[in-house]
Amino acid sequence: MNSSIASRFKGRDVISVLDFSKEDIEYLFKLTDHYLSNGYKEVLRGKVMAVAFFEPSTRTRLSFEAAMSRLGGSVIGFSSEEGTSVAKGEKFIDTIRMLDSYADVIVVRHRYEGSAKLAAEVAEHPVINAGDGRNEHPTQALLDLYTIYRLRGDVSSLVIGLIGDLKYARVVNSFLYILTIFKPKKVYLISHPLLRLREDVRRFVESRNVKVEEVFDINEVLSELDVLYVTRIQKERFPDPLEYEKVKNAYRVTAEITKRCKDDLIILHPLPRVDELDRSLDNTKHAVYFKQASFGVPLRAALLTLILGGVEGVYT
Amino acid sequence: MSIRELIVSKIKDGTVIDHIPAGKAFEVLKVLGLTGKEGIRIAVVVNVESSKLGRKDIVKIENRFLSKEETDIVALIAPTATINIVRNFEVVEKRKVSIPKYISKLIKCPNKTCITRHEGIETTFETLDSSLRVRCIYCGIELSYSEFIDLILKELSKS
Numbered sequence A: 001m002n003s004s005i006a007s008r009f010k011g012r013d014v015i016s017v018l019d020f021s022k023e024d025i026e027y028l029f030k031l032t033d034h035y036l037s038n039g040y041k042e043v044l045r046g047k048v049m050a051v052a053f054f055e056p057s058t059r060t061r062l063s064f065e066a067a068m069s070r071l072g073g074s075v076i077g078f079s080s081e082e083g084t085s086v087a088k089g090e091k092f093i094d095t096i097r098m099l100d101s102y103a104d105v106i107v108v109r110h111r112y113e114g115s116a117k118l119a120a121e122v123a124e125h126p127v128i129n130a131g132d133g134r135n136e137h138p139t140q141a142l143l144d145l146y147t148i149y150r151l152r153g154d155v156s157s158l159v160i161g162l163i164g165d166l167k168y169a170r171v172v173n174s175f176l177y178i179l180t181i182f183k184p185k186k187v188y189l190i191s192h193p194l195l196r197l198r199e200d201v202r203r204f205v206e207s208r209n210v211k212v213e214e215v216f217d218i219n220e221v222l223s224e225l226d227v228l229y230v231t232r233i234q235k236e237r238f239p240d241p242l243e244y245e246k247v248k249n250a251y252r253v254t255a256e257i258t259k260r261c262k263d264d265l266i267i268l269h270p271l272p273r274v275d276e277l278d279r280s281l282d283n284t285k286h287a288v289y290f291k292q293a294s295f296g297v298p299l300r301a302a303l304l305t306l307i308l309g310g311v312e313g314v315y316t
Numbered sequence B: 001m002s003i004r005e006l007i008v009s010k011i012k013d014g015t016v017i018d019h020i021p022a023g024k025a026f027e028v029l030k031v032l033g034l035t036g037k038e039g040i041r042i043a044v045v046v047n048v049e050s051s052k053l054g055r056k057d058i059v060k061i062e063n064r065f066l067s068k069e070e071t072d073i074v075a076l077i078a079p080t081a082t083i084n085i086v087r088n089f090e091v092v093e094k095r096k097v098s099i100p101k102y103i104s105k106l107i108k109c110p111n112k113t114c115i116t117r118h119e120g121i122e123t124t125f126e127t128l129d130s131s132l133r134v135r136c137i138y139c140g141i142e143l144s145y146s147e148f149i150d151l152i153l154k155e156l157s158k159s
């Protein structure tokens, strides 16, 4: 156990992946490894985690809750605005203040960008961003990178492709931000022209010396890829439904690609999926998205352990 | 006595903003929130000869001593501007404007789904000097300096 890193984690907010150094993230990954191979310990007994999900998300919320339960802590909160004082018009910051007085850590998901940062300013206790509008979803990015780190090791030698909706999907922003910390060999952005990565995100990624290239057809780069990250394309992003149908099929990943990809290519997806990731892939060795999802609990358990200062108990 | 000294020496107490790029004086006043309704005397000199800039504007504000925080915002419009604080006809302080790291309270975030718009709180923009852009510290939206200034001027002309 490295006590100086551990003390950096204790009580900290998790708003953006960019708040972390590479050393911090590797330390978090080590603890995740530890939980995966040795199981959990009830190091957070007596601690309370509040989940404030102003926007529903089953996977993210349940994995936080499962993580907290595994560590012996308890959970309060809500999973949508319905039926809460928020629905009656209570201000966001007042809800956060209330939860802050009940809990030791607050996990926030909200449809507006910047909500987690604002919550962190209001709350005395640490706040974890579980998705703020189109902005960021840092624990998902940590989970994505952990999957690559665990299955493929050194990220710096890898060529990573992102395919799908690169414009609106917040997981894309956070994933690219975390890549700027780990610096892969190259990143290909594979999307329809309508769903290209936001200019400011691209500029930022390039300013941190990550090589990125846009392509419109996966076949141009498929044979180079070590990792393929697939994201959902949502119908409501398209003004014309016919346009959506065309795009959907062009950016759909099926078992067909496995004939021409590298033997050890891994395919990730944040789940849930719609049509963009064909079920024919599920039984191939390339599909690691279920494994990726299963890392959600140990990774979030490691994060909660560090933030709530329970790490001494893990290794003793 | 040069033209510049002549102009500066004309106010007894106050602030003189010199070396404003020609044609930008009125925007400078706006961004400082000075409309003329404050009851103080303001002189605006436009398109005068300047050895440094060719042509320049000058703004003289009587009986107001603008602080560094107040005048740094001018740097976004007039990066060449110099500030002279005058007391009893003498320049007692001379400083250059520099772009502030954080800019608050001037405008709402233009991103309609930024949390600050819904909680009715003021946002702060961080200046990213490497790219001549600003970024909302809450939602992360980025604007170029010129988009940002346009929004500020629009907001100020509403009030």
Ligand SMILES: [Zn+2]
Binding pocket: A114, B109, B110, B111, B114, B115, B116, B123, B136, B137, B138, B139, B140, B141
């Ligand atoms: Zn904003």
